[in-house]
Amino acid sequence: MxxxxxxxxxxxxxxxxxxxxxxxxxxxxxxxxxxxxxxxxxxxxxxxxxxxxxxxxxxxxxxxxxxxxxxxxxDIPAQSEFISGHPRIGESSNLSKLSAKEQGAQGVKPTPPEVLKRLEHLNAAYEVKYPGLRYITFVNGRSRAAIAEEMEGVLGWEHSLGPDQPSLDTVQPVEKSNEAWLSELKRAVGDVGKIAKSRLGSLGVV
Structure with missing residues (x-):
C-alpha cells in the first residue's frame, strides 16, 4: 500500500x-x-x-x-543543495527505508567491510574533486562493490586499489564552472529522477 x-x-x-x-x-x-x-x-x-x-x-x-x-x-547552488539531500553511497545509518532498500543495506548478504571502507574513501575523493556535489547514481539492484567500481571509473582510478588509496591529497578539485563539474551535476539530478521513479514501484504505485 x-x-x-x-x-x-x-x-x-x-x-x-x-x-x-x-x-x-x-x-x-x-x-x-x-x-x-x-x-x-x-x-x-x-x-x-x-x-x-x-x-x-x-x-x-x-x-x-x-x-x-x-x-x-x-541556479547551480540550489541544484547542488537538492542532490545533497540524498544519502551517500554506502551509508548504513540514518537511511530512509527506501534508501536502505535501494542501497542493499537490508540485503540478506551484508556488504563486506572493505567495500564499505572503499566507498567511504571514494565518496570523500569525489567530494574533493567535485566540491559542492555528492555522488549520486541509480543503483538499480547493483551491489555496492559494483558501485565502487563505477565510482573509480568516474574518478579515473584503477580498480582493486587499497581501501584508502590513492590519498585524498592527490585529488585535484574541478572548478564549479568547469564543463565536467556541470556535467556531473546534471547527471546527478537526472539520476535522482530515475531513483524517484523506481520508488514508485517499491511503493506499489503503477
Whole structure:
C-alpha cells in the first residue's frame, strides 16, 4: 500500500512545509530543506494557476517530471543543495527505508567491510574533486562493490586499489564552472529522477 498522499490532495492542499505535496516530495526525492522551502511553493503555485476543470497531474510520474523541470531551472547552488539531500553511497545509518532498500543495506548478504571502507574513501575523493556535489547514481539492484567500481571509473582510478588509496591529497578539485563539474551535476539530478521513479514501484504505485 502506498504511503504517498493522493494526487488530489497533492494538487489541492494549501502550500505549507507539512502539506501533502511536501510529504510526497520527501518520499520520492528524500527529505531536504530546499524541497520544502523552494520546490513545494513553486509546484503549489503551478497547481493553483491551473484551470479548475483540468488537472496538471494524472500520475505520480508526472509529478516527478514536473519537479525535475523546475529543479533544472534553479541556479547551480540550489541544484547542488537538492542532490545533497540524498544519502551517500554506502551509508548504513540514518537511511530512509527506501534508501536502505535501494542501497542493499537490508540485503540478506551484508556488504563486506572493505567495500564499505572503499566507498567511504571514494565518496570523500569525489567530494574533493567535485566540491559542492555528492555522488549520486541509480543503483538499480547493483551491489555496492559494483558501485565502487563505477565510482573509480568516474574518478579515473584503477580498480582493486587499497581501501584508502590513492590519498585524498592527490585529488585535484574541478572548478564549479568547469564543463565536467556541470556535467556531473546534471547527471546527478537526472539520476535522482530515475531513483524517484523506481520508488514508485517499491511503493506499489503503477
Amino acid at each position: 502506498s504511503n504517498l498522499p493522493s494526487l488530489a490532495d497533492i494538487q489541492t492542499s494549501v502550500s505549507s512545509p507539512d502539506s501533502p505535496l511536501a510529504a510526497a516530495l520527501s518520499i520520492l526525492f528524500e527529505h531536504s530543506p530546499i524541497l520544502v522551502s523552494k520546490l513545494e511553493p513553486q509546484l503549489s503555485e503551478i497547481f493553483d494557476k491551473s484551470p479548475s476543470s483540468s488537472s496538471p497531474l494524472s500520475s505520480y510520474e508526472e509529478l516527478i517530471d514536473l519537479s525535475l523541470a523546475e529543479i533544472t531551472q534553479w
